[in-house]
Amino acid sequence: MSDADAVRALVNHRYFQPHRTPIQIFNRATDPFLPRVKTHLFDVLDDLDRRGLTNHVLVVTRYRIDPEDCARLNRLRHLKLTLLVTYSGIADQRIEPVDSAIAARSLQVAYQHAQRYRVVLYWRPLVPRLNDSPEHLARAVELSRHAHATVFTGLFYRGEIADYYRANGLPEPYDHTARRKIVPETLERRVLEAFDSATGGPLFRKTSCGVSFAHGVPDCNGHYGVRELCDICPLSQLGLCADAHRPPTEAQVRELAARLPDKEDLEIVQISERAATTAGLDEQPRYFLQHGLGFQIHDQRHPHRRRRHGRADIGWQREATA
Ligand code: SF4
Structure with missing residues (x-):
């Protein structure tokens, strides 16, 4: 498929909302900054931008970003582009195939040249005993000063990854696999303390929070209702999200859902200040x-x-359902 066809398919997709749907591109099984992928990355970004779209576009990379790339990205006029530079600090090449020094350098180059886009230190995956030593945390704090925001997340310890760890004789970080990312409670506390005591850059638990903060807009996923996520957020951003936080009525949910092909399956179980709980809808709708x-x-x-x-329950004391 050509880049132009791919963009057309995206913007004509039934779930695509102009100026609203956050987009991630070249994110699966590749890296957008690999030399042969990069030309497609720029073409797709230019195409989306020429359409006057202001959607968030998230470009996740752990590869090389040059000053020329930055100049090209600074020419975009409408998109809210964020470069999320994945950095783990894991030295074992069986787990982290790309040297973390490349990501660290890319982060600094991208941040130094940023005008029309924003840069997030995407610190992941954090894995106990692999990359959570005091030195690892101190290095992340240092790097956070070269980013508009830092987001930390754990490991998707899924069956395939557990199999890979076992097959390669790697120490298994957890006893069980999980369908969500794992960030144990003590590890999170140490991360927050490390950033607090060394005055690291603004830190976020959710990707969309870090990205939204970097662009000075309310969180596009409406996490503000999940109050405990926000205790580390800068005050100015809290104000933005608070102003935008409006739990919808059932009628409003149904009005938007009227555009869904599977709307008959939608059951609205409950709407609270935190979230609307539904049944009958898959992830995309x-x-x-x-x-x-x-x-x-x-x-x-x-x-x-x-x-x-x-996040997964692993590593946390059991508490009531949210
Ligand atoms: S206020 Fe809460 S929801 Fe908004 S960006 Fe900060 S952490 Fe996210």
Whole structure:
């Protein structure tokens, strides 16, 4: 498929909302800054930008970013572009195939030249005993000063990854696999303390929070209702998100859902200050509603627990469902 066809398919997709749907491109099984991918990255960005779209576009990389790349990206006029530079600091090449020094350098180059885009230190995956030593944390704090925001997340310890660890004789970080990312409670506390005591850059638990902060707009996923996520957020951003936080009425949810082909399956279980809980919708239509309403839309089958929204239960004391 040509880049132009791909962009057409994207903007004509039934779940695409101009100026609203956050987009990630060249994010699966490749890296957007690999030399042969980069030309497509720029073409797709230019095409989207020429359409006057102001959507968030997230470009995630752990590869080389040059000053020439930055100059090219600074020519964009409309998109809210964020470069998320993945950095783990893991030295074992069996786990981290790309030297973390490359990402660290890219982060600094991208940040130094940023005019029309924003740069996020995407610090992940954080894995106990692999990259959580005091030295690792101190290095992340140092790097956070070369980014508009820092987002930290854990490891998706899925079956395939567990198999890979076992097959390569790597120490297994957890006893169980999980369908969400794992960030144990003690590790999170140490991360927050490291950033607090050494005055690191603004730190976020959610990707969309870091990205939204970097652009000075309310969180596009409406996480503000999940109050415990916001205790580390800068005050100015809290104000922006508070102003935008409006739990929708059932009628508003149904009005937007009227555009969904599977709307008959939608059951609205509950709407609270935190989130609307639904049943009968898959991830894509749920996210369509979430982005359209700027409010969390959860699935009854996968409840989020207090203080670990979007994360696995592993490594946390059991608490009530959120
Ligand atoms: S106020 Fe809360 S929802 Fe908004 S960006 Fe900060 S952490 Fe995210």
